Amino acid sequence: MADPMHQFQINKVVDLPTVNLPGLGVVDLSITNSVVSMGMAAGLICVFFALAARQAVVPGRLQSVGEMLYSLVDDLAGSIIGHEGKVFFPFVFTLFSFILAMNFLGMFLVFTATSQLAVTATLALLTILTVVVVGFSRNGIGMYKLFVPSGVPWPLLFLMVPIEIISFLVRPVTLALRLFGNMIGGHVVLKIFAGFIISLGLLASGGGIASLGYLGSLVSLGSVVALTALEFIVAFLQAFVFAALTCVYLNDVVNLDSH
Amino acid sequence: MANETTQTHESTGADGHASGGGLPQFQFVWWPGQVVWLLLIFVVLYVLLSKLFLPRVGGTIQTRADKIAADVAQARDLKTQAEAESATALAELAKARTHAQRTASEAKAKANAEAATRQAAEEAVLAEKLAVAEDRIRVSRDAALGNVRTIASDIAAAITDKLTGVAATADEVETALTAAKA
Numbered sequence: 001m002a003d004p005m006h007q008f009q010i011n012k013v014v015d016l017p018t019v020n021l022p023g024l025g026v027v028d029l030s031i032t033n034s035v036v037s038m039g040m041a042a043g044l045i046c047v048f049f050a051l052a053a054r055q056a057v058v059p060g061r062l063q064s065v066g067e068m069l070y071s072l073v074d075d076l077a078g079s080i081i082g083h084e085g086k087v088f089f090p091f092v093f094t095l096f097s098f099i100l101a102m103n104f105l106g107m108f109l110v111f112t113a114t115s116q117l118a119v120t121a122t123l124a125l126l127t128i129l130t131v132v133v134v135g136f137s138r139n140g141i142g143m144y145k146l147f148v149p150s151g152v153p154w155p156l157l158f159l160m161v162p163i164e165i166i167s168f169l170v171r172p173v174t175l176a177l178r179l180f181g182n183m184i185g186g187h188v189v190l191k192i193f194a195g196f197i198i199s200l201g202l203l204a205s206g207g208g209i210a211s212l213g214y215l216g217s218l219v220s221l222g223s224v225v226a227l228t229a230l231e232f233i234v235a236f237l238q239a240f241v242f243a244a245l246t247c248v249y250l251n252d253v254v255n256l257d258s259h
Numbered sequence: 260m261a262n263e264t265t266q267t268h269e270s271t272g273a274d275g276h277a278s279g280g281g282l283p284q285f286q287f288v289w290w291p292g293q294v295v296w297l298l299l300i301f302v303v304l305y306v307l308l309s310k311l312f313l314p315r316v317g318g319t320i321q322t323r324a325d326k327i328a329a330d331v332a333q334a335r336d337l338k339t340q341a342e343a344e345s346a347t348a349l350a351e352l353a354k355a356r357t358h359a360q361r362t363a364s365e366a367k368a369k370a371n372a373e374a375a376t377r378q379a380a381e382e383a384v385l386a387e388k389l390a391v392a393e394d395r396i397r398v399s400r401d402a403a404l405g406n407v408r409t410i411a412s413d414i415a416a417a418i419t420d421k422l423t424g425v426a427a428t429a430d431e432v433e434t435a436l437t438a439a440k441a
Contacts, residue, residue, distance in 0.1 A: 006283075049316070053319070094301065117285070
């Protein structure tokens with residue numbers, strides 16, 4: 001059976017010289033299959049909106065989809081963050097569309113950028129850093145309220161404050177691992193079941209009692225079809241969850257007083 | 260070139276490690292490149308979306324919402340206007356009907372009055388003519404009756420002349436006639 005982890009292996013596509021970035025040290029900026037996948041996702045979004053962002057009053061199909069995605073994220077940001085959601089809408093939409101495009105490209109191509117922990121961790125850290133920067137620029141030192149729930153008897157604060165701090169620190173980890181885990185899990189299971197189709201079929205070709213393997217092969221094929229459908233849902237859902245959680249975390253620091 | 264060879268060796272080693280059960284995601288040699296490229300692409304995408312595409316989509320949605328609201332408001336205005344005009348038209352129709360009825364009855368009354376006047380005038384003319392005619396008849400009759408005496412006196416004179424051979428004088432005839440008449 002083919003190695004189900006091989007699909008996550010990163011390879012160089014175009015060799016580029018290493019660059020010495022300040023603070024990061026020497027970075028190999030070669031184009032890898034992961035970078036190609038990210039670039040394609042971004043390109044896909046641009047092409048999509050170049051075609052979909054028409055200004056017809058009566059929209060066509062593509063324009064309807066574009067406006068549906070826009071409204072989805074707009075409503076999300078508006079309902080969670082409130083009227084200030086407009087400010088963060090482009091950021092949330094970029095996250096959502098980028099993750100969605102990478103997830104979907106993974107369903108059609110051999111490489112899924114969002115199944116790389118480096119990618120999901122960077123996106124999660126970017127989100128949390130944005131939250132922290134927005135929080136400090138809006139509330140200044142008042143940010144501490146984030147860790148001190150209001151309306152709690154003071155002795156309980158000795159318990160609550162460490163819990164709140166830990167839960168805040170865990171946020172980027174859960175953001176990164178949720179997306180990473182969902183993507184890698186789905187693709188590994190798909191690969192394993194797809195491998196079963198071939199290996200059980202080969203086994204069954206031996207004849208005799210092993211012919212039952214054809215049945216197993218068929219069941220595996222059905223599973224792959226069903227799992228593919230499920231993975232499409234997961235691909236959308238995880239992008240949506242990432243965007244929704246970004247909104248929730250931004251809301252915590254934007255509307256800190258009502259926290 | 261030497262650098263590249265080492266890297267190839269490294270990745271080959273990592274490959275071997277991966278097939279041993281480790282995840283390719285934890286080959287940290289690939290992390291910095293992915294992180295830097297991801298940030299670059301993300302920033303470019305963010306700028307493109309926030310400056311170019313999203314305002315266009317949002318603007319279109321806003322324009323549509325505005326247009327629909329304006330159209331609905333306009334339709335409501337037109338409906339109100341049409342209702343008002345319909346009420347005005349009904350009122351005018353009623354007014355016109357009353358006016359027409361009044362005009363008709365007035366015309367009828369006027370015509371009746373005129374007819375009566377004309378009839379009265381005609382009757383007056385006829386009555387006058389009748390009176391004149393009656394007068395003439397009376398005059399003619401009186402004249403005729405006057406002539407009867409002359410004729411009688413002439414006849415009486417003539418008869419007297421024939422019978423007696425003496426012509427009676429006018430006075431004698433007159434006296435005789437008056438006596439006869441009485």
